[in-house]
Amino acid sequence: MTTQVESLDSFRTRARAWLAEAEPPRVPLDLDGRFEVLRQWQKSLFEAGWIGIAWSKEAGGQGLSHMHQLVFVEELVRARAPQPIGLIGLDVVGPSIDLYGSDWQRTELLPRLLSGDDIWCQGFSEPSAGSDLASLRTRAVVDGDDFVVSGQKVWTSWAHMAQWCALLVRTDTSVRKQAGISYLLVDMSSPGITTSPIEQMTGDREFCEVFFDEVRVPRQNLLGSLNEGWSIAMHTLGTERAGATLRRRVECEVALDDAVAQLRQHGANGPEADRRARAAIGRAHVALRVLDAQTRQTTARLIADAGPTPVDSVDKLLLNEIEQVVFSEIAGLLGPLRAVPGSRPHGLQSERWTHEHLYSRAASIYGGTSQIQRNIIAERLLGLPRG
Amino acid sequence: MADSDQNSAQFSAAVDEYLTRAYNGDRRRKLLESGGWEPGFAADLADLGWYALAVPESHGGLGAPLSELGPVFMQFGRHLVVGPLLEDTLLPAMLQRPDDWNSAPAVAASVETGVPLALVDPGVTTDWADDLGSVTLSEQQLTGTVNAVRFARQASLLVVVAEADTGSAVCLVDPTDPGVRIEDLDSADPTTEFARVVLSGVRADGVSPVGPADNELVARIRSWARLLIACELSGVAQRSLEHTVEYLTQREQFDRPIGSFQAIKHIAADMHARSAGLNNLCLASLATADRASVAELDMLAATAKAHAAEAAVRVCEDAIQLHGGMGFTTESEVSWYYKHALALRGWYGDETELRQRIGAALLTSDSTADSDNSARDVVPNEPERQK
Numbered sequence: 001m002t003t004q005v006e007s008l009d010s011f012r013t014r015a016r017a018w019l020a021e022a023e024p025p026r027v028p029l030d031l032d033g034r035f036e037v038l039r040q041w042q043k044s045l046f047e048a049g050w051i052g053i054a055w056s057k058e059a060g061g062q063g064l065s066h067m068h069q070l071v072f073v074e075e076l077v078r079a080r081a082p083q084p085i086g087l088i089g090l091d092v093v094g095p096s097i098d099l100y101g102s103d104w105q106r107t108e109l110l111p112r113l114l115s116g117d118d119i120w121c122q123g124f125s126e127p128s129a130g131s132d133l134a135s136l137r138t139r140a141v142v143d144g145d146d147f148v149v150s151g152q153k154v155w156t157s158w159a160h161m162a163q164w165c166a167l168l169v170r171t172d173t174s175v176r177k178q179a180g181i182s183y184l185l186v187d188m189s190s191p192g193i194t195t196s197p198i199e200q201m202t203g204d205r206e207f208c209e210v211f212f213d214e215v216r217v218p219r220q221n222l223l224g225s226l227n228e229g230w231s232i233a234m235h236t237l238g239t240e241r242a243g244a245t246l247r248r249r250v251e252c253e254v255a256l257d258d259a260v261a262q263l264r265q266h267g268a269n270g271p272e273a274d275r276r277a278r279a280a281i282g283r284a285h286v287a288l289r290v291l292d293a294q295t296r297q298t299t300a301r302l303i304a305d306a307g308p309t310p311v312d313s314v315d316k317l318l319l320n321e322i323e324q325v326v327f328s329e330i331a332g333l334l335g336p337l338r339a340v341p342g343s344r345p346h347g348l349q350s351e352r353w354t355h356e357h358l359y360s361r362a363a364s365i366y367g368g369t370s371q372i373q374r375n376i377i378a379e380r381l382l383g384l385p386r387g
Numbered sequence: 388m389a390d391s392d393q394n395s396a397q398f399s400a401a402v403d404e405y406l407t408r409a410y411n412g413d414r415r416r417k418l419l420e421s422g423g424w425e426p427g428f429a430a431d432l433a434d435l436g437w438y439a440l441a442v443p444e445s446h447g448g449l450g451a452p453l454s455e456l457g458p459v460f461m462q463f464g465r466h467l468v469v470g471p472l473l474e475d476t477l478l479p480a481m482l483q484r485p486d487d488w489n490s491a492p493a494v495a496a497s498v499e500t501g502v503p504l505a506l507v508d509p510g511v512t513t514d515w516a517d518d519l520g521s522v523t524l525s526e527q528q529l530t531g532t533v534n535a536v537r538f539a540r541q542a543s544l545l546v547v548v549a550e551a552d553t554g555s556a557v558c559l560v561d562p563t564d565p566g567v568r569i570e571d572l573d574s575a576d577p578t579t580e581f582a583r584v585v586l587s588g589v590r591a592d593g594v595s596p597v598g599p600a601d602n603e604l605v606a607r608i609r610s611w612a613r614l615l616i617a618c619e620l621s622g623v624a625q626r627s628l629e630h631t632v633e634y635l636t637q638r639e640q641f642d643r644p645i646g647s648f649q650a651i652k653h654i655a656a657d658m659h660a661r662s663a664g665l666n667n668l669c670l671a672s673l674a675t676a677d678r679a680s681v682a683e684l685d686m687l688a689a690t691a692k693a694h695a696a697e698a699a700v701r702v703c704e705d706a707i708q709l710h711g712g713m714g715f716t717t718e719s720e721v722s723w724y725y726k727h728a729l730a731l732r733g734w735y736g737d738e739t740e741l742r743q744r745i746g747a748a749l750l751t752s753d754s755t756a757d758s759d760n761s762a763r764d765v766v767p768n769e770p771e772r773q774k
Contacts (some may be wrong), residue, residue, distance in 0.1 A: 060683050274750075280741030281749050286693045290664045293671035317660045377659055378652035382632050385647040 010346065011174040014366065015075040018048060021129050024081030031197075035161050036084060042084035042116030050113045051084065051096070058068045059098045059106065060114050066302050070246055077250040089113045089120035091243060093166040096183070096236040100224040105185065109164070121162035123186070123210060131372050133168075134177045134230060138212060140169035140184060142288055146186060147171075150376040152209065155366075159208035160195040167212075168229050174229075183229035185221040192216075238308025241367065242298050245282040245315045248363075252326050255356060256284050259330045259348060266347025277346060280329040286303050287322040294318050299348050310380035313373040320373075331357035389400045394451065398440065401459035405435065406466040415467065419577040419723055423469035424541055426501070432470070441480035442498055453480060453611055457673040459616045461666070464622020467724060469578040471503040471538040472618075474739060475610055478504045478546055480556075481604070492560070493544035506540035507533050507560075508585050511611055512733060514740045524549035524556050529566075529589040539569050540583035541615030547586070547603055555605040559592040566590070575729030577723055606681050612671060612689035612734045617688070617695035620731055624662040624702040627724045631655065631706045638711075651709060660703045661698045668694055687749055693741035696732040703728045
């Protein structure tokens with residue numbers, strides 16, 4: 001049987017109309033308030049059928065394509081609406097559970113993940129396992145029907161608020177490091193878990209350190225097979241990367257549009273200042289057109305369902321550089337007044353552009369540093385010998 | 388559209404095949420060392436029909452849209468082809484559009500025999516306008532000097548862009564007219580000859596009607612020049628990268644190929660990302676250029692050229708660095724590519740000049756900068772698909 005899938009155009013029109021009516025929430029600055037508002041926003045999106053767009057209907061999703069999902073993200077960003085709070089669950093953990101999970105895991109965990117009742121965090125990185133993620137040391141030992149987990153994770157977004165954690169643990173130390181890792185689904189209310197927020201240079205505190213002290217995790221919470229964790233994590237991280245690049249691209253476009261609107265509204269500032277503004281906006285615009293052209297190829301790969309490729313590393317490297325160009329050019333127009341958060345030099349909101357500029361420095365670090373991407377490009381695309 | 392893509396790919400593959408066979412090694416080196424002009428080579432290309440690609444069928448051409456010149460110019464860049472390719476492929480196509488212009492016999496002759504056209508345009512730059520000169524049209528008389536014109540000495544026809552009271556005008560001038568003086572100049576671009584053109588009261592018989600339509604023609608000629616030069620620079624960057632990767636796998640130091648050193652790999656990876664980004668930007672720009680309004684074409688061509696000017700020069704500089712001392716000699720190919728890239732960088736605007744132009748359009752034009760998002764959707768429109 002063939003079913004007619006809603007066209008992307010019609011889907012976009014429907015999304016735009018809904019978002020125009022929906023009044024996206026204003027996001028408070030304090031962490032608890034932010035979390036609650038964004039969780040409520042996810043619930044509203046879920047009830048209106050905008051969550052899990054590319055998920056299968058059996059898993060509770062809308063049964064549409066990745067392209068529909070991207071169109072919605074695009075419209076969400078353009079409506080200046082926030083992303084749902086449970087992105088890690090929706091983009092990374094959920095698809096892994098759907099693909100590798102047991103019936104119990106799928107029926108028990110996915111509905112609440114979609115609705116925002118359960119927020120998931122991702123326990124991958126460790127203090128000594130960043131770019132070299134496979135060297136992670138948090139251990140899980142089988143004891144009866146449980147794993148017993150001890151160790152430390154870091155850069156775990158929203159861990160202090162999350163109900164569940166997707167945790168990579170070492171279950172075999174006698175084999176190649178990638179071959180001894182398992183993927184556990186951990187209830188964050190389990191005894192022995194403590195979290196501690198890390199303050200970032202932007203002033204945000206959603207990242208955490210998470211400590212596991214002999215935490216008991218039932219065996220039925222193992223995702224996939226024992227010691228299969230690395231390939232599960234790599235598969236879903238790779239799939240998510242293309243979508244994340246596209247989302248961030250739209251966010252940068254909207255940011256530049258906002259900066260241009262602020263500058264236009266303010267009007268002329270004298271020849272020297274105007275010359276600087278034109279140069280900065282011109283450079284940022286050119287950079288974003290490059291990213292747009294580059295990500296058209298990404299979209300084509302997504303449509304073809306080509307799976308992760310080393311070309312994703314070119315996208316990511318360009319995204320990192322371009323994001324940093326865009327925000328350093330805009331923030332550069334604040335001049336000495338960037339140090340005065342309430343100021344409006346040339347009409348630009350000082351605190352917003354300072355925050356975005358600082359955040360852009362993380363772009364070349366998270367999701368695989370630019371240095372890791374360059375290694376991948378040199379070795380896998382250009383065929384240069386391994387060192 | 389698919390047919391057109393296919394034709395375009397076939398044509399540029401044929402260009403690549405011919406140049407690989409007939410324009411390599413000694414022949415190319417001889418041409419590069421002797422100033423970039425050989426009548427026999429230009430006649431060969433005319434015989435192959437290369438100048439007729441975008442000329443309307445009603446004028447004996449192949450009738451391809453101008454955008455199909457883009458992939459061909461990428462090949463010209465890759466092979467570092469000498470001669471007035473820009474003038475000889477673009478001007479006949481633009482001047483012989485049935486509605487625009489009565490074709491001149493010299494234009495048709497140029498397409499058939501390869502005797503060049505020269506574009507006498509003081510508008511190749513704004514930041515050096517005083518240094519480059521100017522031409523005015525008054526009472527049907529052309530007066531002025533342009534201090535750098537490509538291939539003016541060899542041309543059978545001068546296509547002069549002049550300023551008149553009511554706007555720009557395009558005039559056809561016979562270079563043997565007694566009021567025309569052409570002075571040879573040295574050239575630092577191995578592919579191009581330059582001359583100074585002095586017009587003293589030349590009667591311009593072929594003067595087109597002055598007015599908005601002609602302003603539009605001038606704007607389109609300049610935009611297409613920008614876009615095709617961007618494509619040529621993309622080819623220059625791509626070939627410089629290919630040469631470099633080849634060298635990195637062959638050259639050994641410390642008993643290893645130098646391409647195995649991470650410091651080298653990261654530069655090569657950046658070269659690849661820049662080259663790929665530029666290539667994708669050119670392709671995306673070409674995809675919409677044929678149907679673009681004058682203002683849209685101006686913007687997308689300025690954007691492509693601004694990026695090409697910066698990215699291709701950077702790639703060439705990295706290519707020279709990674710070739711070590713060899714890169715600094717005329718023995719190495721990459722030094723020739725670099726000199727050509729430097730010459731093209733400023734022709735019709737370098738990145739500094741064009742960012743000002745783009746920034747000004749975004750910040751001061753009447754149309755709002757973000758009115759039309761549909762041109763920038765991640766997901767292109769597509770027909771409904773069955774699942």
